[in-house]
Amino acid sequence: QVQLVESGGGLVQAGGSLRLSCAASGRTFTSYAMGWFRQAPGKEREFIAAITWRAGTTFYRDSVKGRFTISRDNAKNTVYLEINSLKAEDTAVYYCAAANTPNRLASTNGYDSWGQGTQVTVSS
Numbered sequence: 001q002v003q004l005v006e007s008g009g010g011l012v013q014a015g016g017s018l019r020l021s022c023a024a025s026g027r028t029f030t031s032y033a034m035g036w037f038r039q040a041p042g043k044e045r046e047f048i049a050a051i052t053w054r055a056g057t058t059f060y061r062d063s064v065k066g067r068f069t070i071s072r073d074n075a076k077n078t079v080y081l082e083i084n085s086l087k088a089e090d091t092a093v094y095y096c097a098a099a100n101t102p103n104r105l106a107s108t109n110g111y112d113s114w115g116q117g118t119q120v121t122v123s124s
Contacts, residue, residue: 002027004113006115013086017085020036020082022078023076023077031098038094048068048070050106051070058070090122094117094118095114097111100112
Protein backbone atom coordinates (compact mmCIF):
# COMPACT_ATOMS: atom_id res chain seq x y z
CA GLN A 1 0.00 0.00 0.00
CA VAL A 2 1.13 3.53 -0.79
CA GLN A 3 0.34 6.38 1.59
CA LEU A 4 -0.28 9.79 0.03
CA VAL A 5 -0.39 13.19 1.68
CA GLU A 6 -1.45 16.30 -0.25
CA SER A 7 -0.58 19.84 0.72
CA GLY A 8 -0.56 23.32 -0.74
CA GLY A 9 -4.25 24.07 -0.98
CA GLY A 10 -5.83 27.26 0.30
CA LEU A 11 -7.75 30.38 -0.56
CA VAL A 12 -6.49 32.15 -3.66
CA GLN A 13 -7.76 35.07 -5.70
CA ALA A 14 -8.88 34.51 -9.25
CA GLY A 15 -5.97 34.89 -11.65
CA GLY A 16 -3.47 33.67 -9.09
CA SER A 17 -1.36 30.52 -9.02
CA LEU A 18 -0.97 27.59 -6.70
CA ARG A 19 1.28 24.57 -6.45
CA LEU A 20 -0.06 21.42 -4.83
CA SER A 21 2.23 18.70 -3.55
CA CYS A 22 1.64 15.02 -2.97
CA ALA A 23 4.19 13.08 -0.94
CA ALA A 24 4.17 9.31 -1.33
CA SER A 25 5.47 6.82 1.20
CA GLY A 26 5.24 3.10 1.87
CA ARG A 27 5.40 0.64 -1.04
CA THR A 28 6.16 3.34 -3.58
CA PHE A 29 8.07 0.90 -5.78
CA THR A 30 4.73 -0.68 -6.71
CA SER A 31 3.47 2.58 -8.18
CA TYR A 32 3.51 3.04 -11.96
CA ALA A 33 1.99 6.50 -12.16
CA MET A 34 0.44 9.27 -10.11
CA GLY A 35 -2.67 11.22 -10.87
CA TRP A 36 -4.48 14.33 -9.72
CA PHE A 37 -8.24 14.53 -9.50
CA ARG A 38 -10.64 17.12 -8.15
CA GLN A 39 -14.14 17.08 -6.80
CA ALA A 40 -16.37 20.13 -6.55
CA PRO A 41 -19.45 20.15 -4.29
CA GLY A 42 -22.25 18.11 -5.82
CA LYS A 43 -20.11 16.91 -8.72
CA GLU A 44 -18.30 13.74 -9.66
CA ARG A 45 -14.59 13.39 -8.99
CA GLU A 46 -12.83 14.24 -12.26
CA PHE A 47 -9.44 13.48 -13.71
CA ILE A 48 -7.02 16.37 -14.15
CA ALA A 49 -3.60 14.95 -14.97
CA ALA A 50 -1.31 11.98 -14.56
CA ILE A 51 2.42 11.32 -14.78
CA THR A 52 4.46 8.13 -14.92
CA TRP A 53 7.23 7.75 -12.38
CA ARG A 54 9.85 6.28 -14.68
CA ALA A 55 9.58 8.22 -17.96
CA GLY A 56 7.70 11.25 -16.71
CA THR A 57 5.10 10.86 -19.44
CA THR A 58 2.19 13.20 -18.78
CA PHE A 59 -1.51 13.06 -19.56
CA TYR A 60 -4.00 15.89 -19.15
CA ARG A 61 -7.70 16.46 -19.25
CA ASP A 62 -8.30 18.55 -22.36
CA SER A 63 -9.99 21.39 -20.49
CA VAL A 64 -6.99 22.06 -18.24
CA LYS A 65 -4.21 21.90 -20.80
CA GLY A 66 -2.15 25.06 -20.73
CA ARG A 67 -3.09 26.07 -17.18
CA PHE A 68 -2.21 22.96 -15.20
CA THR A 69 1.22 21.33 -15.07
CA ILE A 70 1.99 18.02 -13.41
CA SER A 71 5.56 17.13 -12.48
CA ARG A 72 7.39 14.73 -10.22
CA ASP A 73 10.55 14.51 -8.12
CA ASN A 74 11.54 10.86 -7.98
CA ALA A 75 14.17 11.44 -5.29
CA LYS A 76 11.52 12.89 -2.99
CA ASN A 77 8.69 10.56 -4.07
CA THR A 78 6.64 13.68 -4.59
CA VAL A 79 4.30 14.80 -7.34
CA TYR A 80 3.25 18.36 -7.96
CA LEU A 81 0.36 20.10 -9.64
CA GLU A 82 0.87 23.71 -10.61
CA ILE A 83 -2.25 25.67 -11.43
CA ASN A 84 -2.08 29.05 -13.12
CA SER A 85 -4.71 31.65 -13.94
CA LEU A 86 -7.02 30.22 -11.31
CA LYS A 87 -10.74 30.54 -11.90
CA ALA A 88 -13.69 30.29 -9.57
CA GLU A 89 -14.65 27.00 -11.23
CA ASP A 90 -11.32 25.50 -10.08
CA THR A 91 -12.68 25.53 -6.54
CA ALA A 92 -12.70 21.91 -5.37
CA VAL A 93 -11.01 19.36 -3.19
CA TYR A 94 -7.94 18.13 -5.02
CA TYR A 95 -6.82 14.53 -4.58
CA CYS A 96 -3.71 12.71 -5.63
CA ALA A 97 -3.73 9.00 -6.31
CA ALA A 98 -1.29 6.21 -7.12
CA ALA A 99 -1.80 3.70 -9.92
CA ASN A 100 -0.03 0.35 -10.02
CA THR A 101 -0.73 -0.24 -13.71
CA PRO A 102 -0.93 1.96 -16.84
CA ASN A 103 -4.57 1.08 -17.40
CA ARG A 104 -7.31 3.68 -17.18
CA LEU A 105 -5.17 6.54 -15.84
CA ALA A 106 -7.99 8.97 -16.63
CA SER A 107 -10.45 7.08 -14.46
CA THR A 108 -10.79 6.85 -10.69
CA ASN A 109 -11.00 3.07 -11.20
CA GLY A 110 -7.42 3.04 -12.43
CA TYR A 111 -5.96 4.00 -9.05
CA ASP A 112 -5.11 1.92 -6.01
CA SER A 113 -4.32 4.46 -3.31
CA TRP A 114 -5.72 7.91 -2.56
CA GLY A 115 -4.74 10.86 -0.43
CA GLN A 116 -7.12 12.66 1.90
CA GLY A 117 -7.43 15.69 -0.38
CA THR A 118 -6.59 19.37 -0.09
CA GLN A 119 -9.12 22.17 -0.48
CA VAL A 120 -8.58 24.84 -3.12
CA THR A 121 -10.91 27.82 -2.99
CA VAL A 122 -10.72 30.54 -5.61
CA SER A 123 -12.31 33.87 -4.79
CA SER A 124 -13.54 36.09 -7.59
